[in-house]
Amino acid sequence: xxxxxxxxxxxxxxxxxxxxxxxxxxxxxxxxxxxxxxxxxxxxxxxxxxxxxxxxxxxxxxxxxxxxxxxxxxxxxxxxxxxxxxxxxxxxxxxxxxxxxxxxxxxxxxxxxxxxxxxxxxxxxxxxxxxxxxxxxxxxxxxxxxxxxxxxxxxxxxxxxxxxxxxxxxxxxxxxxxxxxxxxxxxxxxxxxxxxxxxxxxxxxxxxxxxxxxxxxxxxxxxxxxxxxxxxxxxxxxxxxxxxxxxxxxxxxxxxxxxxxxxxxxxxxxxxxxxxxxxxxxxxxxxxxxxxxxxxxxxxxxxxxxxxxxxxx
Amino acid sequence: xxxxxxxxxxxxxxxxxxxxxxxxxxxxxxxxxxxxxxxxxxxxxxxxxxxxxxxxxxxxxxxxxxxxxxxxxxxxxxxxxxxxxxxxxxxxxxxxxxxxxxxxxxxxxxxxxxxxxxxxxxxxxxxxxxxxxxxxxxxxxxxxxxxxxxxxxxxxxxxxxxxxxxxxxxxxxxxxxxxxxxxxxxxxxxxxxxxxxxxxxxxxxxxxxxxxxxxxxxxxxx
Numbered sequence: 252x253x254x255x256x257x258x259x260x261x262x263x264x265x266x267x268x269x270x271x272x273x274x275x276x277x278x279x280x281x282x283x284x285x286x287x288x289x290x291x292x293x294x295x296x297x298x299x300x301x302x303x304x305x306x307x308x309x310x311x312x313x314x315x316x317x318x319x320x321x322x323x324x325x326x327x328x329x330x331x332x333x334x335x336x337x338x339x340x341x342x343x344x345x346x347x348x349x350x351x352x353x354x355x356x357x358x359x360x361x362x363x364x365x366x367x368x369x370x371x372x373x374x375x376x377x378x379x380x381x382x383x384x385x386x387x388x389x390x391x392x393x394x395x396x397x398x399x400x401x402x403x404x405x406x407x408x409x410x411x412x413x414x415x416x417x418x419x420x421x422x423x424x425x426x427x428x429x430x431x432x433x434x435x436x437x438x439x440x441x442x443x444x445x446x447x448x449x450x451x452x453x454x455x456x457x458x459x460x461x462x463x464x465x466x467x468x469x470x471x472x473x474x475x476x477x478x479x480x481x482x483x484x485x486x487x488x489x490x491x492x493x494x495x496x497x498x499x500x501x502x503x504x505x506x507x508x509x510x511x512x513x514x515x516x517x518x519x520x521x522x523x524x525x526x527x528x529x530x531x532x533x534x535x536x537x538x539x540x541x542x543x544x545x546x547x548x549x550x551x552x553x554x555x556x557x558x559x560x561x562x563x564x
Numbered sequence: 565x566x567x568x569x570x571x572x573x574x575x576x577x578x579x580x581x582x583x584x585x586x587x588x589x590x591x592x593x594x595x596x597x598x599x600x601x602x603x604x605x606x607x608x609x610x611x612x613x614x615x616x617x618x619x620x621x622x623x624x625x626x627x628x629x630x631x632x633x634x635x636x637x638x639x640x641x642x643x644x645x646x647x648x649x650x651x652x653x654x655x656x657x658x659x660x661x662x663x664x665x666x667x668x669x670x671x672x673x674x675x676x677x678x679x680x681x682x683x684x685x686x687x688x689x690x691x692x693x694x695x696x697x698x699x700x701x702x703x704x705x706x707x708x709x710x711x712x713x714x715x716x717x718x719x720x721x722x723x724x725x726x727x728x729x730x731x732x733x734x735x736x737x738x739x740x741x742x743x744x745x746x747x748x749x750x751x752x753x754x755x756x757x758x759x760x761x762x763x764x765x766x767x768x769x770x771x772x773x774x775x776x777x778x779x780x781x782x783x784x785x786x
Contacts, residue, residue, distance in 0.1 A: 338718070342765065364725045367717050369735045378718065382765045385722040389762060401765065419726030427724070427747045430760060434722060438762050446726055493727035493734035 258395065258441060259413035261358035262330045263302040265563040266536075267442065267471045272529055273536025274557045275332060275444065275473060276300035276548055278324070280315035286323060289315065293324055295545040299552045301560055302359050304444070304538070307334040311371025318352045325356035332415060333357045336365025341381040342390070342401055349391060353410030361415035361444060362387040366493075385438045388416055392439030416440035418472075420457035421450060421496035429460040436470045443470055444538040447477040447488075448524065450496040458533045467533035474528045477540045478551065479517035482506040518551060525555040565594035565685065566658045567692045568601065568678040570609070576654070577616055579675045583624065583651035588613075588677070589643065589665070590630035591657035598692055601656030601678050603630040609656065609677065634661030640668045647672050683714075700770025700777065706763070707746045708753075713766070715742035721763045723747075 257264055266273050276296040281288040296303050303324060307317035321331035333352050335345060349360070364384040368376050382390065390401050391414050398409040416435040420428050432443065448454045454474070461467050479485045482505035489497035501520065508516035521539075528534045537557070541548050552558050580586055588610050596602030610626045617624040627650070632639040634657035643665075647653065652673045655662035659680040666674045682694040697714035703721075704711045713719045717735045723743030727734025731744045750756045768774065 364718055367735045380718045383720045383722050385762060386765045422726045422728045423730060424744055424747050434760060434762060494729055
């Protein structure tokens with residue numbers, strides 16, 4: 252392997268490989284071509300995180316493409332983690348976009364199935380799912396390590412991506428979740444970002460199983476954290492977001508904080524979580540998804556004690 | 565079998581609004597079994613259409629005929645003597661029927677009275693569910709006889725996705741997560757390791773993605 256034993260040479264890979272506790276952020280592209288709006292959002296994250304996930308038509312709502320937004324981010328000196336879902340593209344478009352974003356400086360990507368379009372703002376659309384997320388992971392690995400397209404033809408200048416995947420420890424059937432994680436790692440995932448964690452006991456069980464199965468030795472697991480802005484947001488997520496596990500006790504805690512103080516209580520809970528993850532065996536970092544709350548990331552990072560971010564050459 | 569639902573009365577009335585005399589053709593195949601386009605349903609629809617048109621002050625004459633199968637040229641011939649006595653023909657067969665009729669009688673106009681939906685069966689009286697996507701390469705043996713291509717909303721070969729909760733699919737609480745069922749069956753039978761296999765991307769050439777399909781049985785071709 253060239254590049255000092257690095258698979259992609261991305262900042263995120265270097266930080267993780269050097270044994271630092273990684274801290275990644277997230278930025279949803281705008282619902283339009285408003286580049287200034289995009290820049291304003293990701294500028295909050297500059298220097299505060301190791302890489303920024305750029306979502307791909309998240310919740311099946313059409314936005315500026317994750318490819319374009321990732322490229323803009325890279326050109327502005329912030330490292331993107333390009334998200335790609337299987338819902339909207341077939342294998343030709345996926346491979347083409349992987350080559351495209353790589354050529355524009357993208358070095359990390361997160362391979363996802365994608366929310367069903369039924370949730371989104373174009374439920375009439377045809378879905379693709381030519382390949383699934385595990386096959387996408389394997390495809391990116393093949394492109395990177397073998398320098399070949401899915402059909403075994405050679406790639407002229409293979410894309411060297413640091414390959415990410417998602418894991419939802421809270422979806423059902425619970426017993427199978429760690430095996431699905433194992434499948435993703437077997438397929439080639441270098442790092443994992445989990446769904447937002449609120450049920451800490453369940454996550455502790457999950458990561459313990461992952462450690463026992465040796466999975467945390469094979470891939471870096473970043474625990475997903477989304478600070479709650481209010482008790483109402485918590486209730487909404489508990490009820491409306493598929494595969495989300497929000498304990499009643501957390502909702503009560505937010506309610507108990509009183510009017511005007513719920514957001515601060517949500518941030519406090521997130522910081523408590525990050526503190527615990529720093530010490531938790533098998534957890535290599537945190538993925539902070541501050542949804543439409545990018546401007547709060549510097550404060551959360553500061554208070555969670557993850558600043559300054561390490562510089563690894 | 566092929567499952568269909570009858571189109572709404574409004575849609576059918578709109579399709580045939582310019583015609584005074586039509587032939588309503590049922591089929592004794594799948595649509596009879598799923599109670600949508602057999603002899604009985606032909607009779608009911610004919611009555612409803614006639615009443616509706618009479619109310620509009622624009623009466624319509626409707627003759628009824630139910631063929632053994634509309635997807636077989638031999639039976640399609642059964643209307644050879646009468647097809648041109650009508651302004652139009654309304655078919656209650658699946659989408660195959662009106663096309664076979666159109667091909668056999670190019671001078672006549674054919675309209676579908678049903679929406680053809682899926683390959684499935686009755687899970688209880690009056691409720692039909694999809695079971696097969698007709699992808700052309702059956703893989704259900706990998707999943708203990710359950711098909712994720714047809715029954716997972718995302719056709720995942722490696723499921724369940726992160727949206728599976730309480731055995732239900734993320735798209736709706738009344739949709740079973742087939743992957744939940746597959747996993748539980750494997751666990752009950754102590755064969756969860758089967759699901760640790762990473763499968764190659766599916767070759768969709770045998771599905772509709774490869775273009776319109778044809779099946780040739782050499783020994784039967786004259």
